[in-house]
Amino acid sequence: MKKQYDFVVVGSGLYGAVFAQQMKEAGQSVLVLESRKHIGGNCYSEDHEDTGINVHRYGTHIFHTNDQRTWDYINRFTEFNHYRHGVLTTYQKRVYTMPINLGTINSFYNTSLVPSEVDAFLSSKKGTIQRPKNLEEQAIKLVGEDLYRAFIRGYTLKQWQRDPKELPASIITRLPVRNSYDASYFSDRYQGIPLHGYTPIFERMLDGVDIELGVDFFDDVEHWRSRAGHLVYTGPIDRYFKFQHGKLNWRSVRFETELLDEADFQGTSVMNYADEDIPYTRIHEPQHLHPERRQSTQPGTVVMREYSYNNEKAPYYPVNSPEDKERFALYQALARKDEGVTFGGRLAEYKYYDMHQVIASALARVRALNRQ
Numbered sequence: 001m002k003k004q005y006d007f008v009v010v011g012s013g014l015y016g017a018v019f020a021q022q023m024k025e026a027g028q029s030v031l032v033l034e035s036r037k038h039i040g041g042n043c044y045s046e047d048h049e050d051t052g053i054n055v056h057r058y059g060t061h062i063f064h065t066n067d068q069r070t071w072d073y074i075n076r077f078t079e080f081n082h083y084r085h086g087v088l089t090t091y092q093k094r095v096y097t098m099p100i101n102l103g104t105i106n107s108f109y110n111t112s113l114v115p116s117e118v119d120a121f122l123s124s125k126k127g128t129i130q131r132p133k134n135l136e137e138q139a140i141k142l143v144g145e146d147l148y149r150a151f152i153r154g155y156t157l158k159q160w161q162r163d164p165k166e167l168p169a170s171i172i173t174r175l176p177v178r179n180s181y182d183a184s185y186f187s188d189r190y191q192g193i194p195l196h197g198y199t200p201i202f203e204r205m206l207d208g209v210d211i212e213l214g215v216d217f218f219d220d221v222e223h224w225r226s227r228a229g230h231l232v233y234t235g236p237i238d239r240y241f242k243f244q245h246g247k248l249n250w251r252s253v254r255f256e257t258e259l260l261d262e263a264d265f266q267g268t269s270v271m272n273y274a275d276e277d278i279p280y281t282r283i284h285e286p287q288h289l290h291p292e293r294r295q296s297t298q299p300g301t302v303v304m305r306e307y308s309y310n311n312e313k314a315p316y317y318p319v320n321s322p323e324d325k326e327r328f329a330l331y332q333a334l335a336r337k338d339e340g341v342t343f344g345g346r347l348a349e350y351k352y353y354d355m356h357q358v359i360a361s362a363l364a365r366v367r368a369l370n371r372q
C-alpha cells in the first residue's frame with residue numbers, strides 16, 4: 001500500500017511551500033510533487049559556479065511587503081539584506097530613472113521643473129481620459145502621451161506581445177509615478193533580498209516534508225488524488241480542468257545568461273530597454289542585488305538578458321485580457337465545486353501576484369482550512 005497523506009501539494013513554489021510548511025507544523029502529513037528537478041518554483045536561486053554570484057534563475061525577485069504578519073513569517077526562514085530596488089531604463093541610447101519620477105521628466109523634456117509644477121506641466125499632455133479602459137489609456141492618464149510613447153509603449157509591447165490597448169489597466173498601476181526624485185521601485189516598509197538567495201528558504205520550509213522531484217502530476221492524476229486527503233494544486237488552473245473552457249493566455253520569459261570578464265557591466269541590478277527594436281526587455285546583473293557581498297576580487301560578472309514570448313507550457317504571467325477574465329470565471333466556478341482541492345498561487349488563481357501576496361494567500365487558506 002502506498003502511503004496516504006493528509007495533503008498532496010502539487011508544485012513547490014511559494015504557495016505550495018508555505019502551505020506544506022504550515023501543515024507540517026500543525027502535525028499533518030504532506031507530500032509535495034514538483035515537475036522540475038528543483039524546489040522553489042520561479043523563486044529558485046543558485047550560486048553561479050565560477051563567480052559565486054547568487055543568480056535568480058527565473059528573473060530578479062525582490063521581496064517587499066507592508067504586511068507585518070507576512071514579514072514575520074518569511075523572517076523565520078531567512079535574514080534579508082538592505083537592498084532597495086531601483087530600475088533604470090534606456091531609451092534611444094539615453095538612460096532614465098524608472099519608475100517615472102521628476103528626474104525622468106526633467107531629463108526627458110530637458111526642463112528643471114519642481115514638484116509643484118509637474119501636474120500642470122503634464123496635464124496638457126494627458127488628454128481627457130476619465131475612466132481608462134486599458135493599459136494605454138491608463139498610462140496616458142498617468143504620465144501623458146510623450147512619456148507613454150517613450151517608456152511604456154515599446155516595453156509593454158515587447159513584454160506582453162500585445163498592443164497595450166488590449167491589456168488591462170491594472171498591469172501599469174503596479175508602477176508608481178512620482179513628482180519627486182524618489183527613485184525607489186517599491187515603497188513598502190520591509191524590503192530586501194534573502195542573504196543567501198531564495199532556495200535556502202524553500203529548503204527550510206520543506207524540511208521534514210516528503211518531496212518527489214521530476215514528477216508530473218498530470219501523468220497520473222487519479223493516483224495522486226487517491227493518496228491525498230486534500231489536494232493542493234498550484235499549477236495553471238486551465239490545465240487542471242483539461243482546458244474545457246479553452247486556454248487562458250499566459251506570458252512567458254526566457255533568459256540568456258552570460259559570464260562577462262569585467263567587474264561591472266551596467267552598474268545596477270536591472271536595466272530596462274524601452275526601444276521596440278531592441279529584442280530583450282531588460283538586462284539583469286545579479287551581483288548588484290547583494291551590495292553586502294561585493295568583493296573587488298570577484299572574477300567577472302553574470303548578466304541575464306530577458307526575452308518575453310508566448311509559451312503556454314511555461315506560464316509565468318497571466319495576461320488577463322477581457323476574454324481571459326471571462327474564461328477564468330468559468331474555471332473558478334469549476335474549482336469551487338471541486339471540494340477537497342485547494343487552488344492557490346499565481347497560476348491556479350490566475351493572478352499577477354507578488355511574492356508577499358502569495359504568502360499571504362497561502363497563510364489565509366491554511367487558517368481557513370484549520371477553522372473548518
Ligand code: UDP
Nearest residue numbers: 089098151152155156159171172174175272
Ligand atoms: N512598464 C513599462 N516600462 C518599464 C517598466 C514597466 O511600461 O520600463 C510597465 C509594463 O507594462 C509592465 C508593468 O509596467 O508590464 C509592470 O512592470 P513590473 O516591473 O512591475 O513587471 P515585473 O517585474 O513583474 O515583470
